[in-house]
Amino acid sequence: MYNPFTLRDKVILITGASSGIGKGIAIECAKMGAHLVITGRNSERLNETFNQLEGQDHFQTIADISSDIGIASLCENLPPLDGVVHVAGVVKPKPFQFINRTELSFIMDTNFYGPVLLTNVLLRKKRIKKNSSVVFISSISGTLSSFVGGTAYSASKGALNGILKGIALELASKNIRVNSIIPGMIDTGIFNESSISEEDLIEDRKRYPLGRYGKPEDVAFAAIYLLSDASNWVTGSNILLDGGYTLL
Amino acid sequence: MEIQKFIEDFAAQFEETDSSAFSNETIFRNIEEWSSLTAMSIIAMVDEEYKVSLTGNDIRKSITIKDIFEIVKSKK
Numbered sequence: 600m601y602n603p604f605t606l607r608d609k610v611i612l613i614t615g616a617s618s619g620i621g622k623g624i625a626i627e628c629a630k631m632g633a634h635l636v637i638t639g640r641n642s643e644r645l646n647e648t649f650n651q652l653e654g655q656d657h658f659q660t661i662a663d664i665s666s667d668i669g670i671a672s673l674c675e676n677l678p679p680l681d682g683v684v685h686v687a688g689v690v691k692p693k694p695f696q697f698i699n700r701t702e703l704s705f706i707m708d709t710n711f712y713g714p715v716l717l718t719n720v721l722l723r724k725k726r727i728k729k730n731s732s733v734v735f736i737s738s739i740s741g742t743l744s745s746f747v748g749g750t751a752y753s754a755s756k757g758a759l760n761g762i763l764k765g766i767a768l769e770l771a772s773k774n775i776r777v778n779s780i781i782p783g784m785i786d787t788g789i790f791n792e793s794s795i796s797e798e799d800l801i802e803d804r805k806r807y808p809l810g811r812y813g814k815p816e817d818v819a820f821a822a823i824y825l826l827s828d829a830s831n832w833v834t835g836s837n838i839l840l841d842g843g844y845t846l847l
Numbered sequence: 848m849e850i851q852k853f854i855e856d857f858a859a860q861f862e863e864t865d866s867s868a869f870s871n872e873t874i875f876r877n878i879e880e881w882s883s884l885t886a887m888s889i890i891a892m893v894d895e896e897y898k899v900s901l902t903g904n905d906i907r908k909s910i911t912i913k914d915i916f917e918i919v920k921s922k923k
Contacts, residue, residue, distance in 0.1 A: 694884060697891035748887045794890040796903030799883055 603829040607632035611826060612680050614664055614717070615687030617644035619787030620736055622651075623815020624684055624822045629653045631823055636680075638662045638673060639687070664713035674720045680727055682826040684734045685714035688755075692748030692794045703751050710755035715762055727775055734825045735763055735779040736818065742781050742837060743845050748794060756781075760837065767835035776834040780821045783841030785813040808843030848897070848923065853916045856896055860888040871913040889915070899923055 606628055613628070615621035617639030625637050629652040636658045639645040649659045660676075663669035664687050689709045693702060714735055721727050740749050741756030760779060767777035784807075790800060804812055821838045824830050839845070850871060858869040863880045875881060890901045893915075899922045901915070909915045 692887060693891045693894075694888045697888070697895065747884050792902050792904075794887045794901070794903050795883075796886070796907045798907055799903060 604823055604827045605632055606682075606823065606826055608634065609681035609826065610634045610636070610678050611682035611684065612636045612638070612677065612721075613684045613686060614638050614662075614714070615685075615736075616648050616659075617641045618648075619686075619789060620782075620785055620815045620818050621684075621686035622648045624686060624819040626651050626653075627816060627819035627823060628684075628826065629657065631827075633682075633826070636660065636677060638664075664717050665708040667716065670713070670717050670720050673717070674724055674726065677721070677724075677726050679725075680721065680731060682732045682734070683718065683721065683727065684736065684822055684826070685717065686736045687713055688736065690749070690752045690789055690793075692746075692790070693751070694748060695750045698751055703754070706751040706755050707758070710752070711758045711762075714759065718766065722770075730774045731776075732826050732830070733766070733770075733775065733777045734822050735759055735777075736822075737763075737779040737781045737837065739781050739783050739839070739841050739845055743839070764835050771834060776825075776830065778825050778830070778833060778835065779837045780818055780825070781837045781839050781841075782813055782818050783807065783844040785815060785818060786811075787815060806844065806847070807841075808846060811842065813840060813842060848916075848920055850913065850916050853919070854912055856892055857889060857912055857915070860885055860892055869912065871911065871916075873912050874910055875912055875915075876910075893919055897923065 611628055611633045613621055613625050616625045616637035625635055625648050629635055634656040638660050640663050642661050645659050662673035737759050738756040740746055741753035742760050745753040763777050763779055770777055821840055854869050858866040861880055864878055886906045893899050893901050897919055899919050905918050
């Protein structure tokens with residue numbers, strides 16, 4: 600059957616796969632025929648994702664990409680990759696006045712240094728094949744908008760957006776494509792137990808013209824496009840996925 | 848942990864409201880300048896000063912400043 604979006608026999612690394620968006624992307628990519636290496640910090644939850652993957656030849660490995668040691672150990676035994684999806688990320692809403700170096704570092708280590716230095720090490724070790732695709736899960740926050748308490752998070756995603764343009768340019772000669780997806784709010788429970796209350800989230804949800812928050816699958820379908828040969832001429836771009844939120 | 852100190856810390860998160868307006872029984876949500884950003888500031892202040900992680904829901908279910916004080920105490 601004709602399918603330009605197939606991921607058949609592509610080997611793809613997905614970080615942050617133990618929950619939320621990463622889990623959704625892993626499950627959908629497996630359905631599209633990819634062979635996956637999934638990674639996350641929580642072995643129990645990562646295994647839950649692993650058990651939901653269709654097909655064979657998937658691997659799971661625990662890693663914390665917020666440190667150089669975590670990145671090095673992850674890269675030790677990886678096969679050559681046709682795709683990488685950087686999903687691992689954290690958010691900790693705080694008013695700007697309360698931000699300090701420790702807070703910024705906590706967010707930047709996982710959201711910026713992690714995916715950037717992982718990409719760097721993968722390239723040094725020649726683990727990213729020619730004609731492959733690197734996808735960063737960024738956000739509308741820091742690229743098009745922000746939110747109250749989201750200064751550090753926005754900074755990390757804005758920085759990611761800047762560096763991905765440069766990486767995309769430098770890797771174009773190898774035909775390695777580098778893109779991001781910039782979603783609005785995705786229903787993942789990321790703000791559970793945070794300084795944002797359930798009532799605030801219910802109100803926020805109403806601000807989306809398409810009437811709902813995104814689902815992990817919504818992001819997964821965009822990731823599939825960017826990983827597949829259908830996006831062969833797409834690099835350095837940000838795919839906006841926000842239910843119309845930034846129209847207002 | 849002294850409630851008087853807590854009330855002062857709480858009041859410090861407000862710009863317009865005079866500190867005399869704050870007491871144990873103050874229904875903080877009725878203070879004119881109260882907003883979701885103030886709620887977030889209270890949470891950040893408690894994190895910094897008392898090393899306790901409050902959630903947005905902790906603030907939501909509280910009525911008075913004393914209610915929040917009691918949650919902080921119970922989490923300490």
